[in-house]
Amino acid sequence: MKKIFLSAVSVFAGMIMMTSAARADCGEITIGEMNWASGTILTSVAKFLLENGYGCKVKKIPTSTVPSVASVAETGKPDVLIELWVNSTPKYLELEKAGKVKTVSNVFADGGQEGWWVPQYLADKHPELATIEGVLANAKVVGARFHNCPVGWGCRVANDNLKVAFDLKGNGIEVFDHGSGETLATSIATAYTDKKAWFGYYWGPTAVLGKYPMQKVSLGKVDGTIHSCNQKQDCATPGKSDFPSAPVLNTVTVDLVNREPEAVEFLSRFTVPNGVLSSVLAWHEENSASPDEAATYFLKNHKDVWSKWLSEDAKKKLSGIL
Amino acid sequence: MGYKEIFDSLGLRQWCGDVATKKEILSLDQLLAKAKGEQVPDRAWWDIPFPSLDNLHEACNTIPRTRDMVKGIENGFLYIKDYLKIVLDPLTQPLSWILDGSLYVLVNTPWWILIPLFLLLVQYISKSIKLSLFVLTVFVFLAFIDHYSFAIQTLSVIFVCTMLSVIFGIPIGILMSKSDRVQASAIPILDMLQTLPTFVYLIPLIFLFSVTESKLYGIAIILYAIVPVIRLTDLGIRLVDKDVLEAANAFGMKPSQKLVRVEIPLALPNIMAGINQTIMMALAMVVIASLVSAPGLGVLVLRGIRNLELGVGLVSGFCIVLIAVLLDRVSKAALKQINTSSQ
Numbered sequence: 242m243k244k245i246f247l248s249a250v251s252v253f254a255g256m257i258m259m260t261s262a263a264r265a266d267c268g269e270i271t272i273g274e275m276n277w278a279s280g281t282i283l284t285s286v287a288k289f290l291l292e293n294g295y296g297c298k299v300k301k302i303p304t305s306t307v308p309s310v311a312s313v314a315e316t317g318k319p320d321v322l323i324e325l326w327v328n329s330t331p332k333y334l335e336l337e338k339a340g341k342v343k344t345v346s347n348v349f350a351d352g353g354q355e356g357w358w359v360p361q362y363l364a365d366k367h368p369e370l371a372t373i374e375g376v377l378a379n380a381k382v383v384g385a386r387f388h389n390c391p392v393g394w395g396c397r398v399a400n401d402n403l404k405v406a407f408d409l410k411g412n413g414i415e416v417f418d419h420g421s422g423e424t425l426a427t428s429i430a431t432a433y434t435d436k437k438a439w440f441g442y443y444w445g446p447t448a449v450l451g452k453y454p455m456q457k458v459s460l461g462k463v464d465g466t467i468h469s470c471n472q473k474q475d476c477a478t479p480g481k482s483d484f485p486s487a488p489v490l491n492t493v494t495v496d497l498v499n500r501e502p503e504a505v506e507f508l509s510r511f512t513v514p515n516g517v518l519s520s521v522l523a524w525h526e527e528n529s530a531s532p533d534e535a536a537t538y539f540l541k542n543h544k545d546v547w548s549k550w551l552s553e554d555a556k557k558k559l560s561g562i563l
Numbered sequence: 564m565g566y567k568e569i570f571d572s573l574g575l576r577q578w579c580g581d582v583a584t585k586k587e588i589l590s591l592d593q594l595l596a597k598a599k600g601e602q603v604p605d606r607a608w609w610d611i612p613f614p615s616l617d618n619l620h621e622a623c624n625t626i627p628r629t630r631d632m633v634k635g636i637e638n639g640f641l642y643i644k645d646y647l648k649i650v651l652d653p654l655t656q657p658l659s660w661i662l663d664g665s666l667y668v669l670v671n672t673p674w675w676i677l678i679p680l681f682l683l684l685v686q687y688i689s690k691s692i693k694l695s696l697f698v699l700t701v702f703v704f705l706a707f708i709d710h711y712s713f714a715i716q717t718l719s720v721i722f723v724c725t726m727l728s729v730i731f732g733i734p735i736g737i738l739m740s741k742s743d744r745v746q747a748s749a750i751p752i753l754d755m756l757q758t759l760p761t762f763v764y765l766i767p768l769i770f771l772f773s774v775t776e777s778k779l780y781g782i783a784i785i786l787y788a789i790v791p792v793i794r795l796t797d798l799g800i801r802l803v804d805k806d807v808l809e810a811a812n813a814f815g816m817k818p819s820q821k822l823v824r825v826e827i828p829l830a831l832p833n834i835m836a837g838i839n840q841t842i843m844m845a846l847a848m849v850v851i852a853s854l855v856s857a858p859g860l861g862v863l864v865l866r867g868i869r870n871l872e873l874g875v876g877l878v879s880g881f882c883i884v885l886i887a888v889l890l891d892r893v894s895k896a897a898l899k900q901i902n903t904s905s906q
Binding site for chain 1: 588589590591593594595598599600630631633634641644762766769770773774775780852853854855856857862865866867868869870871
């Protein structure tokens, strides 16, 4: 009896050791899933590859920009943030300086594109709207209104300085401050359904810009010093400068760097060309697909992109799909 | 055994179209299974999924998926939108004018006129020096920490929305109290107004009206805040003593006389309690209304939340609480005045 019991114990212990050996290469990782289309799709892709290529156990935590950074600051979780728009959370830079988080890669190869836009149909009819000078001279054509960012967004500060620099008011363009990103996006959708005038701030690659083609209004040259002044609330001399391409990052906690170096290495190569992402977003919209299905579409059709992210070992494990 | 066979046996294959021609949309799990070369095992009959649109579409192309149905509803809304707009836009336009006008007047009146005016008003309706002093303290505090103009904007929005809620709510409440059928059909709507997440109806509203119109947040606040005054007017009138009504009948009063001279005065305490609740609910919507560009303290709260400026959020939140206490006290004092005068 005792013998049977002992052997049962040893078998059981062996089983535990075996499972822990299987897990030894990668443990549990939490990823903050941003609550917009590209955020959810890219998170699904990362989860799939980490689970099936690296044997990690990945948990998605639905969140958005500011709450996720606050959570990382206070609790050190989630381990990974994918597609973090740093411009809208200046707090992140403090965290990085304090050594709590580490930027591992730019999720968009060409960076995010911020700026002032007009709908494509309007730009086609009035080609002069491609520059800010043309817009200012044709205030009536763009609806005499500038759709500004909601209060508390990083872009709001920059826009509030730029509107002074370009003297929107003096040129007959009234500035409307939106209350939330939802109404800003809806205003574009409404303008599009009626083919009406629209002029305002937006950013891409996003589902909105994927669905509604827009023409970026050139604000002139990008000047680093002027732009960094424009990003300050109390900028004494707001100047004219276009938006430089915005950093959109994949970040990990320093804790994860020590815990899962392989997964971090994978994330440091996790970069998608803007064109590829736009096409995935367009497909997602066209087929009213779920983020999960859009992630599958990406994995199936853009193997050349994601195969470069993988280690040799992971490539072998995913050879069935490759 | 699956739905495919059922459609086949019903002879509907022609109508359904060839399943093989359909565009392939895979989920991650299916991709993985395919990569491993796993065949989908034959399902046992007890594993048959619920005949939902998605599952039926799998077997028959002609049946729309749930996402197609949702898309259809969206297109339907976009189609009738233009007609709705013709009716609703002019009808609600005065709301924008009232909101903008009141905001303009209150913001541009100097503080040394506005604060005494408020105090006189409070003194007149409450007849309580203590309360007036409290109101004075609140205003001085708000002005001292430079939140005065934000607070005035918030108050302006609340005044307009409460006023309109009362103007529309009391007649609706009276109608409900007079007819059981109206009551039965109105109550589910009132329940819905109180539970439906605001953005669910706000986003369609943006398609109807321009997002830049102030009536958008006016509608959001009124739809939420109007409910208590309707409910309590209905309740108050239904609770009027039957003997008193009989006496009124004995005097030969017409229904309209009965309503104005007997029922409404007797129901007034309840109606006032409803108005008090309506004011509170209007205030509760301040932050949500700021998401659709309402001015006031809500904007500060949003800034605090979005920038993680905890101080800004806490201070402006505290100011909202102060205003809530102020409005609550003043409307309760008015209620008390009515109760003592009606006794």
